[in-house]
Amino acid sequence: MTTVSLTVNGKAVSANIDPRTLLVQFLRENLRLTGTHVGCDTSQCGACLVHIDGKAVKACTTLAVSVDGAAITTIEGLAQDGKLHPMQEAFREHHGLQCGFCTPGMIMSAVDMVNRRGHELDEKTIREDLDGNICRCTGYHNIVKAIAAGAEAMGKAGVTTRQAAE
Amino acid sequence: MYAFTYHKPTSARQAATLLAKKEDAKLLAGGHTLLPTMKQRLASPAAIVDLGACADLKGITLKGRNIVIGAMTTHAEVAASAEVQAAIPALAYLASHIGDPHVRHRGTIGGSVANNDPAADYPAALLALGATVITNKRKLTAEEFFTGLYETALEEGEIITKVSFPLVSKAGYAKFRNPASRYAMVGVFVAKRGSDVRVAVTGAGEGGVFRWPEAETALKVRFSPKSLDGFKHGSKGINGDIHADPEYRAHLIGVMTRQAVAQATGK
Ligand SMILES: Cc1cc2nc3c(=O)[nH]c(=O)nc-3n(C[C@H](O)[C@H](O)[C@H](O)COP(=O)(O)OP(=O)(O)OC[C@H]3O[C@@H](n4cnc5c(N)ncnc54)[C@H](O)[C@@H]3O)c2cc1C
Ligand code: FES
Ligand code: FES
Numbered sequence: 001m002t003t004v005s006l007t008v009n010g011k012a013v014s015a016n017i018d019p020r021t022l023l024v025q026f027l028r029e030n031l032r033l034t035g036t037h038v039g040c041d042t043s044q045c046g047a048c049l050v051h052i053d054g055k056a057v058k059a060c061t062t063l064a065v066s067v068d069g070a071a072i073t074t075i076e077g078l079a080q081d082g083k084l085h086p087m088q089e090a091f092r093e094h095h096g097l098q099c100g101f102c103t104p105g106m107i108m109s110a111v112d113m114v115n116r117r118g119h120e121l122d123e124k125t126i127r128e129d130l131d132g133n134i135c136r137c138t139g140y141h142n143i144v145k146a147i148a149a150g151a152e153a154m155g156k157a158g159v160t161t162r163q164a165a166e
Numbered sequence: 167m168y169a170f171t172y173h174k175p176t177s178a179r180q181a182a183t184l185l186a187k188k189e190d191a192k193l194l195a196g197g198h199t200l201l202p203t204m205k206q207r208l209a210s211p212a213a214i215v216d217l218g219a220c221a222d223l224k225g226i227t228l229k230g231r232n233i234v235i236g237a238m239t240t241h242a243e244v245a246a247s248a249e250v251q252a253a254i255p256a257l258a259y260l261a262s263h264i265g266d267p268h269v270r271h272r273g274t275i276g277g278s279v280a281n282n283d284p285a286a287d288y289p290a291a292l293l294a295l296g297a298t299v300i301t302n303k304r305k306l307t308a309e310e311f312f313t314g315l316y317e318t319a320l321e322e323g324e325i326i327t328k329v330s331f332p333l334v335s336k337a338g339y340a341k342f343r344n345p346a347s348r349y350a351m352v353g354v355f356v357a358k359r360g361s362d363v364r365v366a367v368t369g370a371g372e373g374g375v376f377r378w379p380e381a382e383t384a385l386k387v388r389f390s391p392k393s394l395d396g397f398k399h400g401s402k403g404i405n406g407d408i409h410a411d412p413e414y415r416a417h418l419i420g421v422m423t424r425q426a427v428a429q430a431t432g433k
Contacts, residue, residue: 002172020168049268058198068174131267
């Protein structure tokens with residue numbers, strides 16, 4: 001067993017875990033934060049995306065012990081004071097989901113995209129940068145629309161995840 | 167995934183000591199090849215030596231006429247580096263096209279080079295640019311380092327610490343991506359330094375990355391896509407799978423080489 005200490009959605013957590021525990025397992029099973037999904041478990045689909053120190057990473061391909069000391073933001077950490085994050089609101093508004101399984105990963109990916117590329121995202125950029133997120137339902141069209149709108153809304157509201165996490 | 171003991175050294179020297187001391191130990195870099203393999207139980211090391219806290223393995227520096235990249239530098243860091251963009255833009259471009267943004271946040275140059283996947287991008291850059299792989303024990307040219315399919319000259323307990331890329335006058339990279347995995351179906355890196363030209367091909371060779379001497383000779387005469395008009399690579403020794411048969415991949419080698427030269431010459 002190894003001790004791991006993390007800041008998850010702004011709260012300090014510490015636990016004794018088997019070193020082979022994946023970050024996604026730790027979040028879902030130890031912390032009961034089940035918003036982070038496991039879609040493929042083979043590093044392809046992006047349903048398990050979380051932000052580690054402000055960067056989107058596949059939590060199914062990361063050992064929890066490897067990121068000891070890091071600040072993690074999960075989908076549960078985006079809404080503030082009962083109000084959806086602008087990117088979540090944009091997915092709702094533009095119907096950027098059907099079954100919803102890929103959605104947490106899509107939203108974490110979208111916020112990361114804004115953090116890296118700013119608030120004006122064209123369709124080509126969004127589609128390119130969604131390489132690591134797979135959706136079996138929507139055909140992506142509304143996801144792309146939602147991300148463009150959410151990016152703009154984040155600009156207006158002056159929000160990034162980094163702020164939400166801190 | 168089978169159980170293992172976990173170790174997190176803070177320097178390459180400590181990591182080497184742990185590797186030597188622990189039986190059946192494996193290095194962990196970004197984990198984006200090793201962890202999927204362990205999850206499928208295709209690898210089951212008894213000990214994991216995580217290089218994540220070795221500050222001496224990180225970072226990018228311009229040393230004389232070389233860009234030196236620490237083994238634990240991520241693909242995203244290479245892609246975003248102002249030094250790399252200024253010195254060898256094609257290398258930054260290559261790094262920005264590995265996998266997807268999330269893979270680039272974790273995957274490292276050291277892990278990618280050590281793994282020597284026949285469809286990986288970096289091996290083509292190392293071979294074409296004439297890079298040197300620096301380990302805790304010695305220095306190896308790219309030619310000496312990549313020895314075959316998933317095989318390298320790395321010995322037991324040897325750790326890649328840096329990769330050093332000499333500056334070139336022109337370079338370009340073109341990759342035809344597998345649309346699902348984003349690995350190279352065929353990727354070609356071309357580089358021109360003085361009168362020397364190198365063409366390195368990844369994704370296509372049955373034995374991993376290789377050079378294309380005929381194209382190099384033609385490009386030495388004139389470094390232009392036109393020099394390769396009518397040029398075709400043979401399909402012997404070229405990979406075939408459900409995504410592309412050997413003839414198709416061989417054809418792509420010509421197309422990607424011309425595109426890479428066009429990129430290098432800004433045309
Ligand atoms: C979905 C997905 C898509 C991908 N697409 C691409 C792509 O398009 N192109 C591409 O090139 N790659 C691609 N990759 C692979 C990615 O670049 C990996 O990150 C990389 O191949 C391995 O680097 P790593 O840092 O993750 O290494 P790890 O997985 O941690 O290690 C890989 C191997 O190298 C050894 N190792 C690591 N560091 C060192 C060192 N310093 N010295 C000696 N040995 C070491 C480890 O022991 C292990 O055997 C993809 C991966 C995924 C999951
Ligand atoms: S569950 Fe992690 S990438 Fe699919
Ligand atoms: S909405 Fe069902 S997988 Fe994307």
